[in-house]
Amino acid sequence: MIFPSTAHGSSSVGTRDASRDLFPCIECLRRRRCVSDNLTRGGVPIEFFHISVLLRPHKSPPHEPHPQEATMAEAVVLLDVWVSPFGQRCRIALAEKGVAYEYKEEDLSNKSPMLLQANPVHKKIPVLIHDGKPVCESLVIVQYIDEVWSDGAPILPADPYARAQARFWGDFVDKKIYECGTRLWKLKGEALQEAKKEFIEILKVLEAELGDRKYFGGDAFGYVDIALVPFFAWFYTYETCGGFSVEAEAPKLVAWGKRCMERESVSQTLYDPLKVYEFVGFLKKKYGVE
Amino acid sequence: MAAVKLIGSPISPFVLRTMIALSLKKVEYELLPEKLGEKSELLLKSNPVYKKIPVLIHHDRPICESAVIVEYIDQVWPESGYGAILPADAYHRALHRFWTFYVDDKLFPSLVAIGKAETEEAKAEAVEQFRAGLRLLEEAFVKLSEGKAFFGGDQVGFLDVMLGCFVVWIEAMEEVLSLELLEEATMPALHGWVVSFRAHEAVKEVMPESGKVVEFFKMIRAMRMKAAADAAN
Secondary structure: OOOOOOOOOOOOOOOOOHHHHHOOOHHHHHHOOOOOOOOEEOOEEHHHHHHHHHOOOOOOOOOOOOOOOOOHHHHEEEEEOOOOHHHHHHHHHHHHHOOOOEEEEOOOOOOOHHHHHHOOOOOOOOEEEEOOEEEEOHHHHHHHHHHHOOOOOOOOOOOHHHHHHHHHHHHHHHHHHHHHHHHHHHOOHHHHHHHHHHHHHHHHHHHHHHOOOOEOOEOOOOHHHHHHHHHHHHHHHHHHHHOOOHHHHOHHHHHHHHHHHOOHHHHOOOOOHHHHHHHHHHHHHHHOOO | OOOEEEEOOOOOHHHHHHHHHHHHOOOOOEEEOOOOOOOOHHHHHHOOOOOOOOEEEEOOEEEEOHHHHHHHHHHHOOOOOOOOOOOOOHHHHHHHHHHHHHHHHHHHHHHHHHHHOOOHHHHHHHHHHHHHHHHHHHHHHHHHHOOOOEOOEOOOOHHHHHHHOOHHHHHHHHHHHOOOOOOOOOOHHHHHHHHHHHHOHHHHOOOOOHHHHHHHHHHHHHHHHHHHHHHHO
16 A cells, blocks of 8 residues: 655655655644644643554554543544545545544555445445444535534535535536546547547536636635545646646636645645656556556 | 426436425426427526536526435425425435435436346346345335335435435336336335335325336337447448
């Protein structure tokens, strides 16, 4: 399983410290927002709980919390895989709301009993487990987060028509980007050309919808932005495999992506596009694509 | 000039979803059916992205995608008619939405595959896949209904609407293809649910006649087979 060294923007291909290869950067953990700065567990600040849980060696048994340690963080667990854009939607939503949670990295070649029990229908990540109850499907999870932690900034707008538009476009992103994008790196020849044509069309539709707005939600970062922005880190892979330039086809969309990256929730969640490209290279070998 | 218009006709299960929701809320609307094989100016203008029905037009603003439309209807008319469609608590809403994803992404495509199958083998495979999906929904129904008549409990809820729209099509395909898809023996709870759903006043008002769906299914099958035969020549 590949663990990249940092989650924030910098390409650090050459200078990796071995331990940083395995664990998310400590700075990321420090900046991960907790519900309250005063939140502690047994007198230990909660951010150190995050670090202690996540710095456990990869293969050791799961952390068994002390029976008396009932924590905000344990009440919310996210089963996920670092590079998953679907998981990232959930991470961004949780960060936007300032929700403390425990992140559990899954090995998809060896799925945990917890994952199989939490999502028996699809056996896929992400899964949000809240007070022991699993929620599956990334956009269902994002809506759930918005509804449960309703005192944070809203992810979906209150106005019914605006909300319907947001749901429509979130669904559009869900139906189109990943499926077509996957064809860009998996296929060759005419099938690739077909996928490229389709993908550029999808970008243009999104560009037209965004227009000159700051975010898809207008002035407020919201549901459609969260649905789409994880794929911003995949644009480099898609354009390199497809032989086109996202910026040339959809400059406003690229500008939007950069604006989103100015938000901590996004910059702390998305990985370097080169890391994503490296990961896809690994997938290509696995699927015998070349 | 009707404030609420709906483009489509109830032969389409996705249009039927939205009609069931409007019926539950006792909202008056103008139905604007499309001609088969032609797309109206209004449809193309209202749904430029997909050019598909249903489209709800409320105060001249279009809303597209059946699941989005039903949530919109529930939000705009929260207490009307039979009351809320989406469950009251966030966790149950998440479950209804999860299963709706499943119905749309997995169950419905396997139903379509049954109708389109060109060989006995392909048909048998599609049938088995569809039944497997229904068995999952049987389990989900038992958990969500908690012994009551609907996925929504005492009331028709979101998942009842999102799944119930396919009932008349499932029955039509069973008749035309001489199959049992919703097996009473292995899916007794769903069988009971179908009876309750069909008996609901709001559903009865909009459910198309079985005969019409059977005829429509036979017609599109014949069209598809003719097109395949023409292509082969």
